[in-house]
Amino acid sequence: MNDHHSHAYVEDRSPGTGRLRPRAAFASDLPVLRLDGDWRFRLASGLDDLTADFAAPDFDDGAWDLLAVPSCWQMTGLPGEPRYGAPAYTNIHYPFPVDPPRVPRHNPTGEYRREFDVPDAFPAAAAVLRFEGVDSAFAVWLNGIRLGDGKGSRLTTEFDAAGALRPGRNVLAVRVHQWSSGSYLEDQDMWWLSGIFRSVSVAARGIEDFFVHAGYDHESGRGTLAVDVTGPGQVSLTVPELGITGADPAGPHVIDGVRPWSDENPRLYQGELVAETGERIPLRIGFRTVAVVDGVLTVNGRPISLRGVNRHEWHPLTGRTLTGDTMLADVLLMKRHNVNAVRTSHYPPDHRFLDLCDEHGLWVFCEGDLETHGFEPGGWHRNPSDDPAWREAYLDRAVRLVERDKNHPSVIVWSLGNESGTGANLAAAAAWIRQRDDSRLIHYEGDWASCSYVDLYSRMYIGVDELAAVGRGQEAPTADPADDARRRSLPAVLCEYGHAMGNGPGGLSDYQQVIEAHRRLAGGFIWEWIDHGILRHAGQDDHRSFYAYGGDFGEEVHDGNFVADGLLFPDRTPSPGLVEYKKVIEPVRIRIDPAACRITVLNLHHVRHSGYLDFRWTVEDGGEPVGSGSLAVPATAPGATSTVEWPADLTAALDAARKDGSGHEVWLTVTAVLAADETWAAAGHEVAWGQGLVVPAAASSPFPPAAAIAHDGYVALGSARFDTRSGLLVRLGDLELDGPQLDVWRAPTDNDLLGAFAEPQITAWRTAGLDRMHHEVLRVAPDESGLTVTARLAAAGSSSGLHVVYRWTACDGPDAGQARLRLETTVTPDGAWPVPLPRLGVAMSLPGTDAEVEWFGPGPGEAYRDSRTAARVGRYRSTVAAMQTPYVRPQENGNRHRVRSARITAPGGTLLITGAPVIDLTVRPWSTRALAAAAHQHDLAPDGRLHLHLDHAHHGLGSAACGPGPSAPDVLAAVTAAFAVEFSTTR
Template identity: 85%
Template sequence: MTDLDPHAYVEDRSPGTGRLRPRAAFATDLPTIALDGDWRFRLASGLDDLTADFAAPEFDDSAWELLAVPSCWQMTGLPGEPRHGAPAYTNILYPFPVDPPRVPRENPTGEYRREFDVPDGFPASAAVLRFEGVDSAFVVWLNGIRLGDGKGSRLTSEFDVSAALRPGRNVLAVRVHQWSSGSYLEDQDMWWLSGIFRSVSVAARGVEDFFVHAAYDHTTGQGTLSVDVAAPTRVSLSVPELGISAADPAGPHVIDGIEPWSDEQPRLYAGELLSEAGERIPLRIGFRTVAVVDGVLTANGRPVSLRGVNRHEWHPLTGRTLTEDTMLTDVLLMKQHNINAVRTSHYPPDRRFLDLCDEHGLWVFCEGDLETHGFEPGGWRRNPSDDPAWREAYLDRAERLVERDKNHPSVIVWSLGNEAGTGANLAASAAWIRRRDDSRLIHYEGDWASCAYVDLYSRMYIGVAELAAVGRGQEAPTADPADDAHRRALPAVLCEYGHAMGTGPGGLSEYQQVIEAHPRLAGGFIWEWIDHGIARLTGQEEPHSFYAYGGDFGEEVHDGNFVADGLLFPDRTPSPGLVEYKKVVEPVRIRVDPATRRIDVHNLHHSRDSGYLDFRWTVEDGGDPVGSGGLTVPVTPAGATTTVAWPADLTAALDAARKNDSGHEVWLTVTAVLAADETWAGAGHEIAWSQGQVVAPPASPAPFALVPAIVHDGFIALGPARFDARSGALTRLGDLELDGPRLDVWRAPIDNDLLSAFGEPQADAWFAAGLHRMRHDVLGVEPDASGLTVTARLAAAGSSCGLDVVYRWTVCETPHADQARLRLDTVVTPDGPWSVPLPRLGVAMSLPGTDADVEWFGPGPGEAYRDSRAAARVGRHRSTVSAMQVTQIRPQENGNRHHVRRAAVTTPGGTLLITGAPVIDLTVRPWSTEALAAAAHQHDLVRDGRLHLHLDHAHHGLGSAACGPGPSAPDVLAAVTTAFTVEFGTSR
């Protein structure tokens, strides 16, 4: 800053002036004045619109509005119209011209004022003003005295206020700029939001800082504790559980019989630092040691397998401002879904989140507040990562990351940042961290081609084949032989994979199988935890609520719904993807073997034995429970497998089911549940499960009656069915009005169809082939003495390729004439050179109604697709059409039930019975595929008075191509000659 330009700090590369050196975040019994609450606020349009003398204590701000601190100013007014600018979303591009370090002169600037009282006796002569998070750059005055300025939005800034703070009335003034030079370092694939979005306080300062070193030796069971303390007076350490009382913190203290900290058993020892001045600082000490051993990531001497997620901080009403309750909800949901690790993408989180990770047990990759992805479209030209002028800013962000969070046992890896290219500034940051803290590993994916200054070989969105090669140490060599040797000695981690955008992700089971097969693979982190939808109202006379995404606020450049790619919906409801992930990463693998009547239990935990689990079994005959009981499984150590024979009561239940000979499938389900309450879930919470089919249904088909098709005036009768004489469409079955079925190959494209990180999106080829506008032309309707044959062709205008289809209708004989079943055999034959897979292959039909009860036997209860079905268990399930819809932020194909054996759809007009021969995929919706594909948001979907049924032979896989690979080869739905069968009936 200069006298000529008092706002030079906005664009200079300096991380700030006047700030105190960074230190750990910790609790203390010294007094604190919380400044959260309503502040006076004015939003200026830019530097030419600032308020003169607004920092003066006597300035009259009574006309200014009140704004909550902490908050993001663009979120005020929501879910209605935002009052102060508007949120904007980009993934990569900067929302301003790339001209570092300059930013637009039209730079929205928030002017904040807060009056507060300092009580008598408050130690003002040794106090600091603390900002936990301010986006993007800010300058601060106390009682008219300029304290300094700062950048690094997700990092703590402290200022010495000893010369400005006074008893009684004080006035704090803060000017916050939406854009600054720091914005070039904060392009982190999220909504651009501004303001004082984390807490503010004035705190008395006694002990300056401390660093807890708590190592664990797994060979001896000993812990070694030392605490480096910076303080103006002598400080002592007490840890009563360890027999340490009023001791020298530096120690080192060597303690036998330590219980180490891990994600599974997050053992924390309560301690305290006590200064001679009387200050008490509580400690929560976790002993653990992180190391690379023979190319394997280990903690406490055992391999670590990360079942992780990338977590942005998000709430649909408050943006990046979160309450502790919201953070706790995240942690508990993670633990309840078998997640054991978090990467704090792409910045340090609110410090309270790490306290919760310590308490409940999550491995943490704590990431720096750094991403410069917006330079990639320009070939990384002028990228700050290799520009010496930005060196101080990079080192400052690394230092503030480490110093604030260094005392958390959950933090096992420091991550330099994300997608910032490569360069000397990153290497310098790694070197600084290694000098300051050699007890943790260093991560940065952007340098995967060499890994010269990191401790993990990190990749994102690679396919399973390449991942397996990495696991075998057979990845392509680096350019430098020394780097190559270094990289091959490193554990490998997927810092991002399984892109959870829209319906999906698919293929998670394949990834997990590869991860578990290779010790070098330390697991990975799904992208990402939560959809960043913003709660909105339509503003109509009868407003509808919905979640906004990129472009919904009129942004000049945006990336649409790419911001909605989480395992949680914005309201923190688990998506089908999270339910699938929980099953895929179960820490206990159960295998049911009906042939040998044995059950295998493989314990995949890091260090915890299976003694905390209860095992139970249930037998169902056609979905009806016929027996259940407990299963005694010997305590199985981590990494071991136990095999148990079926107990006598289970054997008896199965024998009874066989003797009953119901003609239905009999399934055995074994579950592992919590035997007692944990901090994150209650007793009975399910951890793992497995199924085995012990009785298969009869293979012989039902006999057919030779029922002739009879031609009437305008319709054809076949048993209980009526068909249109010209189109061959089924119009009635018994008393039920129907329309269809007819061949259908189109689905409302999912995000993984519409987007692609590698090559052209799959949907582009589908649109080019006209699959979204196929015409169903009936070529013949031929009744005969044993049924009805309808021939047709499905093709698009302008295309010489088509699908020839033959529908053969017959009647199945049953003991009751009024319950005769109608059988449809469909044969599809491609005509022409089909070079694209099909989105789906099946038949579609409809019946009157806006909702219905649905019961089915098969996998459930949630949606499942061919490459995302691990979480669906076979049984009898019940739902409604409404409840079967998955409310993705951007509507798309959803709600499929995979491999259904039989189903019943019950409306006021009757019940339609559907039977697969042997299975069918079932989707039921209150709107058409066309309406679903055309909708931009959920409120665009309006029930049309018909229930639309899709009975599919198969679907194209989901994959995660929006930012990753598409479906693997077995899950690609090729256009080949295919035959499938479905039967229909009715009941009342």
């Protein structure tokens, strides 16, 4: 115990002392003592506040708190107030002065103690103490004996416990420091959290390690199996399904007719290693071969396309501490949304997650625990990546990554880390990996300019035009001709794209079209899987909950809600972005050709034929089902296309719909669902769908003219009443209204507010005054055929404006209380308009806090002009409350795109809206101003009015928060536009 006051290891660049050689994560039937549970805990403020002799077995810790292990100590006490410090979020900047390897002396330090009993029969002489994850640096004492120290927070660390472990009572003491030299290597885009956040155990060790090599020859269909075993003693291999019994693991064993492992068919052969001591270790063997062939990424001889996500480990109450059920939920959600690949950004995950990827089928880019992004603001000065003093730490992280996860068939690529510049230490790590495991590829995006030590040309957040150039091999050359030639021979991958922050990402279908058009493009990974929101209460006595982000814990430096950029909301509810992505990347494409009366099915799988799917058709007339049935589609081979003529029952249903003469649109929808249960979803789960318009809507009847009559204070037009001065519609039949009026502003999205590579769009919008436009009525003119209102929309101080003409026509229906009203709006820009408009439409309101909404058009969820692939035409019903999308930071949301007609049933009456022919519809219980001002969802409250937006168009969503803005066709330019909408009411 005489050295426990030495803290040099905290700032020492060394990755640790006293540690055992890294090895694979595996199960054994040898005994294990699980040490998870309540530990005694004290949080010291820093190195000057440590507890003397805390590691002594007889130290009295009775007054200390109890803290769960595993856990992150800053998350304790939530959703109320954090009990031990607080979470802090930065994307790039270190939350302390950059002076490597030094860290602040005010360094919160967790002191942990755990008593446990060791049975007499436990083989203490062969025991190891295993930590699966500790953030950041830690030192360990067992029964007062210092075993060592370690860094590398998200990597497994083992110590030899044999000399300290004893039968009966044992005391484990661990000191965990929030900051260390290792923190400079762990600047990943995530919350800074500390503690023993993964499991701890004492395990008997027999077989030290093994490495399964299971290759597949796609030409012969043979598998080759060899298992390298690290002693002691003799070990035999048994794999019953392969006819291997009691064999030499090293083999090699050549087996004819094996079924290879892939994401689509994750075939695992169950095996076992048996030591002469009797120890048994279960194996799950997947045969597969990863290779680059003519610049194309292949597995088992077939090109693959990565439909991936970047996944951080996250839970809104426990941070990076996840249960097995949570990990399984992630995997199942991915598979159910057609995701086939995961990049474990930016560290190795809990090894149990990789077990699930093996079982259910996900390609994995397994990433090292490395990021030094915080050196970039200083021009990468003193960046560890090229500093020889850090070489050992870099190699240690690479070695521990590979050794732990080397037996997972799902892992096809080793990724060195993320955003750490370039340098000799990264090259050395790549060289070590290539020597240790040449069966996988090496990835690191930071080397994209040369690709001198990687096997993939990796980029992030480039636009579709540049991506297409890369696909053609026409990217800009590198400085070195040799590097340039090598890079052009490599597959290209988007390690990050489609930044899923807030409302977005837009343009995913554009990326996918380019990816599918070029064999060199191996696909990519959306950033990212889940919003890292932290569940909190609004106040000490206010238990309304919300999701906190950067700045909500009083951080000195932070990056706001940039941490909320996932396809899942923090509670793992799929966002509209994930629903869109599922449709964009569906592995089977269904196209309907009404003119030829045929259906085409394109199979985009790389090994699986379409026979695992059932195809079904549905015909809807005006959104109401009029027929359905099954569709016989032949089992279509990977990459092949099948064409199916319409079956007789489908033709009959369409003929009946045509003869019905309803005048409504008739749509044919074909879905592909699982024919049988899979490990990741039950039979009937929808994988893909296609839709086609078979009968267009009949033309609407013209309005008979009705005179507008001026009265004292109002103008009457049929059953409508308008204010004489403002020209606003104030009543239609018995329904009180306010508006409509031209509106060009939206509550800014995260993609509007942020610009990673260009000036944020919001800057130009606010400079133009679009957030403070004034509506000046110039003339209210009733006449014999209707009402004309002219106005100008402009901002104070601006000479640019928008001229607007509202032309109202009306007629009364045959039933009392019915009214029909048509608004034609013409907008003409006046002056210079160098900026696009956020939206172009009219806004109005009616009394109420909630209402029933029914619409015919795309749905059921929100959709925008560059994020609408997943919306299918139908008839949908919802409440206003349910139509709000709860983004972690409130923003523009809930738009229903290209709505044909809608019915809003509020307490004061029913309003019917009809597009002429279509309109974008948003209904909210709060105003745009309130939405824009809210920082969190609990800041929003119904104001007694239902706010309607009837839009001609929206500016695209894009991905500008960390990527490109909307593509040119999705930019809403300020040009002359005209649009129409009709209103009616019923009692």
